[in-house]
Amino acid sequence: MQVSHVEAVDTQAPPLPWSAVWGQDAAVDTLREAASDPFAMTHAWLITGPPGSGRSTLAQAFAAALIAEPGDEQVMRQVLAGTHPDLTALRAEGVVITIKDARALVERSYFAPSAGRFRVMVVEDADRMVERTSNVLLKALEEPPERTVWVLCAPSEADLLPTIRSRVRTLRLREPDVADVAALIARRTGADAAVAEQSARHAQRHIGMAQRLATDADARRRRDETLRGVVGVRGVGDAVAVAGRIVQLATEDAKALTAERDEAERASLLRTVGVAEGARVPPAVRGQLNALEDEQKRRATRSLRDGIDRVLTDLQSLFRDVVMLQHGRAEGLINLELEAELRGLAGAWTPGHTLTVLDRLGETRRNLEQNAAPVLALESMLITVTTGRTP
Template sequence: MEATDLTTRALPWGAVWGQDAAVQTLREAASDPAAMTHAWLITGPPGSGRSTLAYAFAAALIAEPDDDQAMRQVLAGTHPDLTALRTEGVIISIKDARALVERSYFAPAVGRYRVIVMEDADRMAERTSNVLLKALEEPPERTVWVLCAPSDADLLPTIRSRVRTLRLREPDVADVARLITERTGVDAATAEQSARHAQRHIGMAQRLATDADARARRDETLRAALRVRGVGDVVEVAGRIVQAATEDAKALTAERDEAERASLLRTVGVAEGAAVPPAVRSQLHALEDDQKRRATRSLRDGLDRVLTDLQSLFRDVVMLQFGRDGELINHELEAQLRELADAWDAERALVVLDRVAETRRNLEQNVAPALALESLLVTVASGRTP
């Protein structure tokens, strides 16, 4: 897939990749009031660039076409006419939603529009969604809402009826692999494997391509699941999977947590290694609370990534059972997958796939991770749902 002039490196669309049709729609909306809608929903699978596109659109709406400085401010999240909610907790709180609604009624300070970007809008409970309804239905003339979610089905019908939905396309494995090679310089084979294992999720593919430990944890997790032969293996393997997801989450958050702590202390004038004055401790505690919430979300996301990988594993088993061996995600494990495909009938493989999907939903409902995984692995071992 070749890039077109729709996504040139010129601001603000330069970071948007592989979504030419969506860019065309939003460019027209930003430049033509007749094509404009004041509430948008950008949907697409994780890693498809929903947030990147949302901020590019915000920059095009807020800044004049030749004002590169204002566009850079929006893309950096520092422009006064941009209000963004980046969710790092498990859910979006009613308090946060109300704050967005309040900001939406402010007139633009310096730009053409005030833009409200809500990432992960699918993390709203019904009560929280209801807070947004009137603001989405009757926004002020120069306010634009941009929600992002994996699918419009993840939001209430009352929300969907008040927004214009823009669906992003999924890139091909080869396209993602080329992008990863361009961005990171890794060899073509590593980029292709990472894009395939990440199931075309650009961010995850980049991480796998550049982090050997992440690749090793994924490989060990899948091999452990393939070794489950009886109920006696279940507790051990479930524990391993939770441990791998925990280590992955810590690796993602530890460096960022330390950088945030150091930045806060520098900002308030505390030298490195010096004692923290009592007046600063409340700010430090607030930061640590935010980081703990983020760690909880990161672990939940890590477990979901593991389950996505397991889903790809048992999907490959089904593909082999139906003679589709050219479309495997995990073809490095083809010998073990063929063994399983021969040992199971198609019904059992489909039962396991359904159980993986159910486990993902259960974890979103705060089911204990170890218990959820043990229950899943009992189905893997027996072919029956506990």
């Protein structure tokens, strides 16, 4: 536990642009030092760490330190807001980063900085590049222009091709403790300490997810319903029903995340082209509106798949708890609220059965990455839960 560290963050917040970075002091020190002498540093970086560890926040802060002159807080804030012309940040709005997007990024990387000291190219989801797309970046990473810096973000080095890894300097982030995340969430959101602790534990220290759970009772309800449904599976019929319900809940979660943004984008587009709220959309604007809706649909597909992936992560925590109980360890359980049910499973199953279920969860995740139908993939996985056998 490092509660003292959290308290230090409260009273000694680092200056811009690093003030939004939390719990990554060693990484901040490395990048601050690099930014202090940028013309002698590595020009291609890879920031790795588990989801929620702050990879994108750190990349944005590094970009601000590189683009702005030292002490120029106005430019730093512009970079942190994502509006500076010398920052290009790519995040996969669809399931993967497309070759088209990668080529556009590489082309832009060869432009000289227009206003700042450097042009910075941030790829927030570098693990979402297939091999062909990764190959588009290779030359640009190996020999970037003198005043261009690449910053890739991914969960781990293993998520990228060896040819990419050999061209970057890797910076690994630390995982915060549950108590640290809970203290941060309580401070940021004003959530009750017990809710903040539960949210940090259920999110497995993912800061963004913990904040959402702490502030969204519906998200907490959906998670609880999903896990209790899986624990209650007793046969094939249950597996089919629960799989369908998981996808329904994940869809609701995805809609909750994207609906407000989608509506704001639509209103902004109509306002930009001079269409009043509630007015009929003229034919000349429909093409732009259709293009926006197509992009939003692709983003919704990604959001749904991310939501199902998050369900699988929650289920892994569930069966990880069962394994711990089967080996006589009750400390450090993630799903304390289900301890009685988990003890029942631990007594009814063999450790081998539990490990089979965990293996099946990993296989299900890989199948979904290959565009397997979510309901069918989850049904197959849940049949393994109830029978211990792979269909």
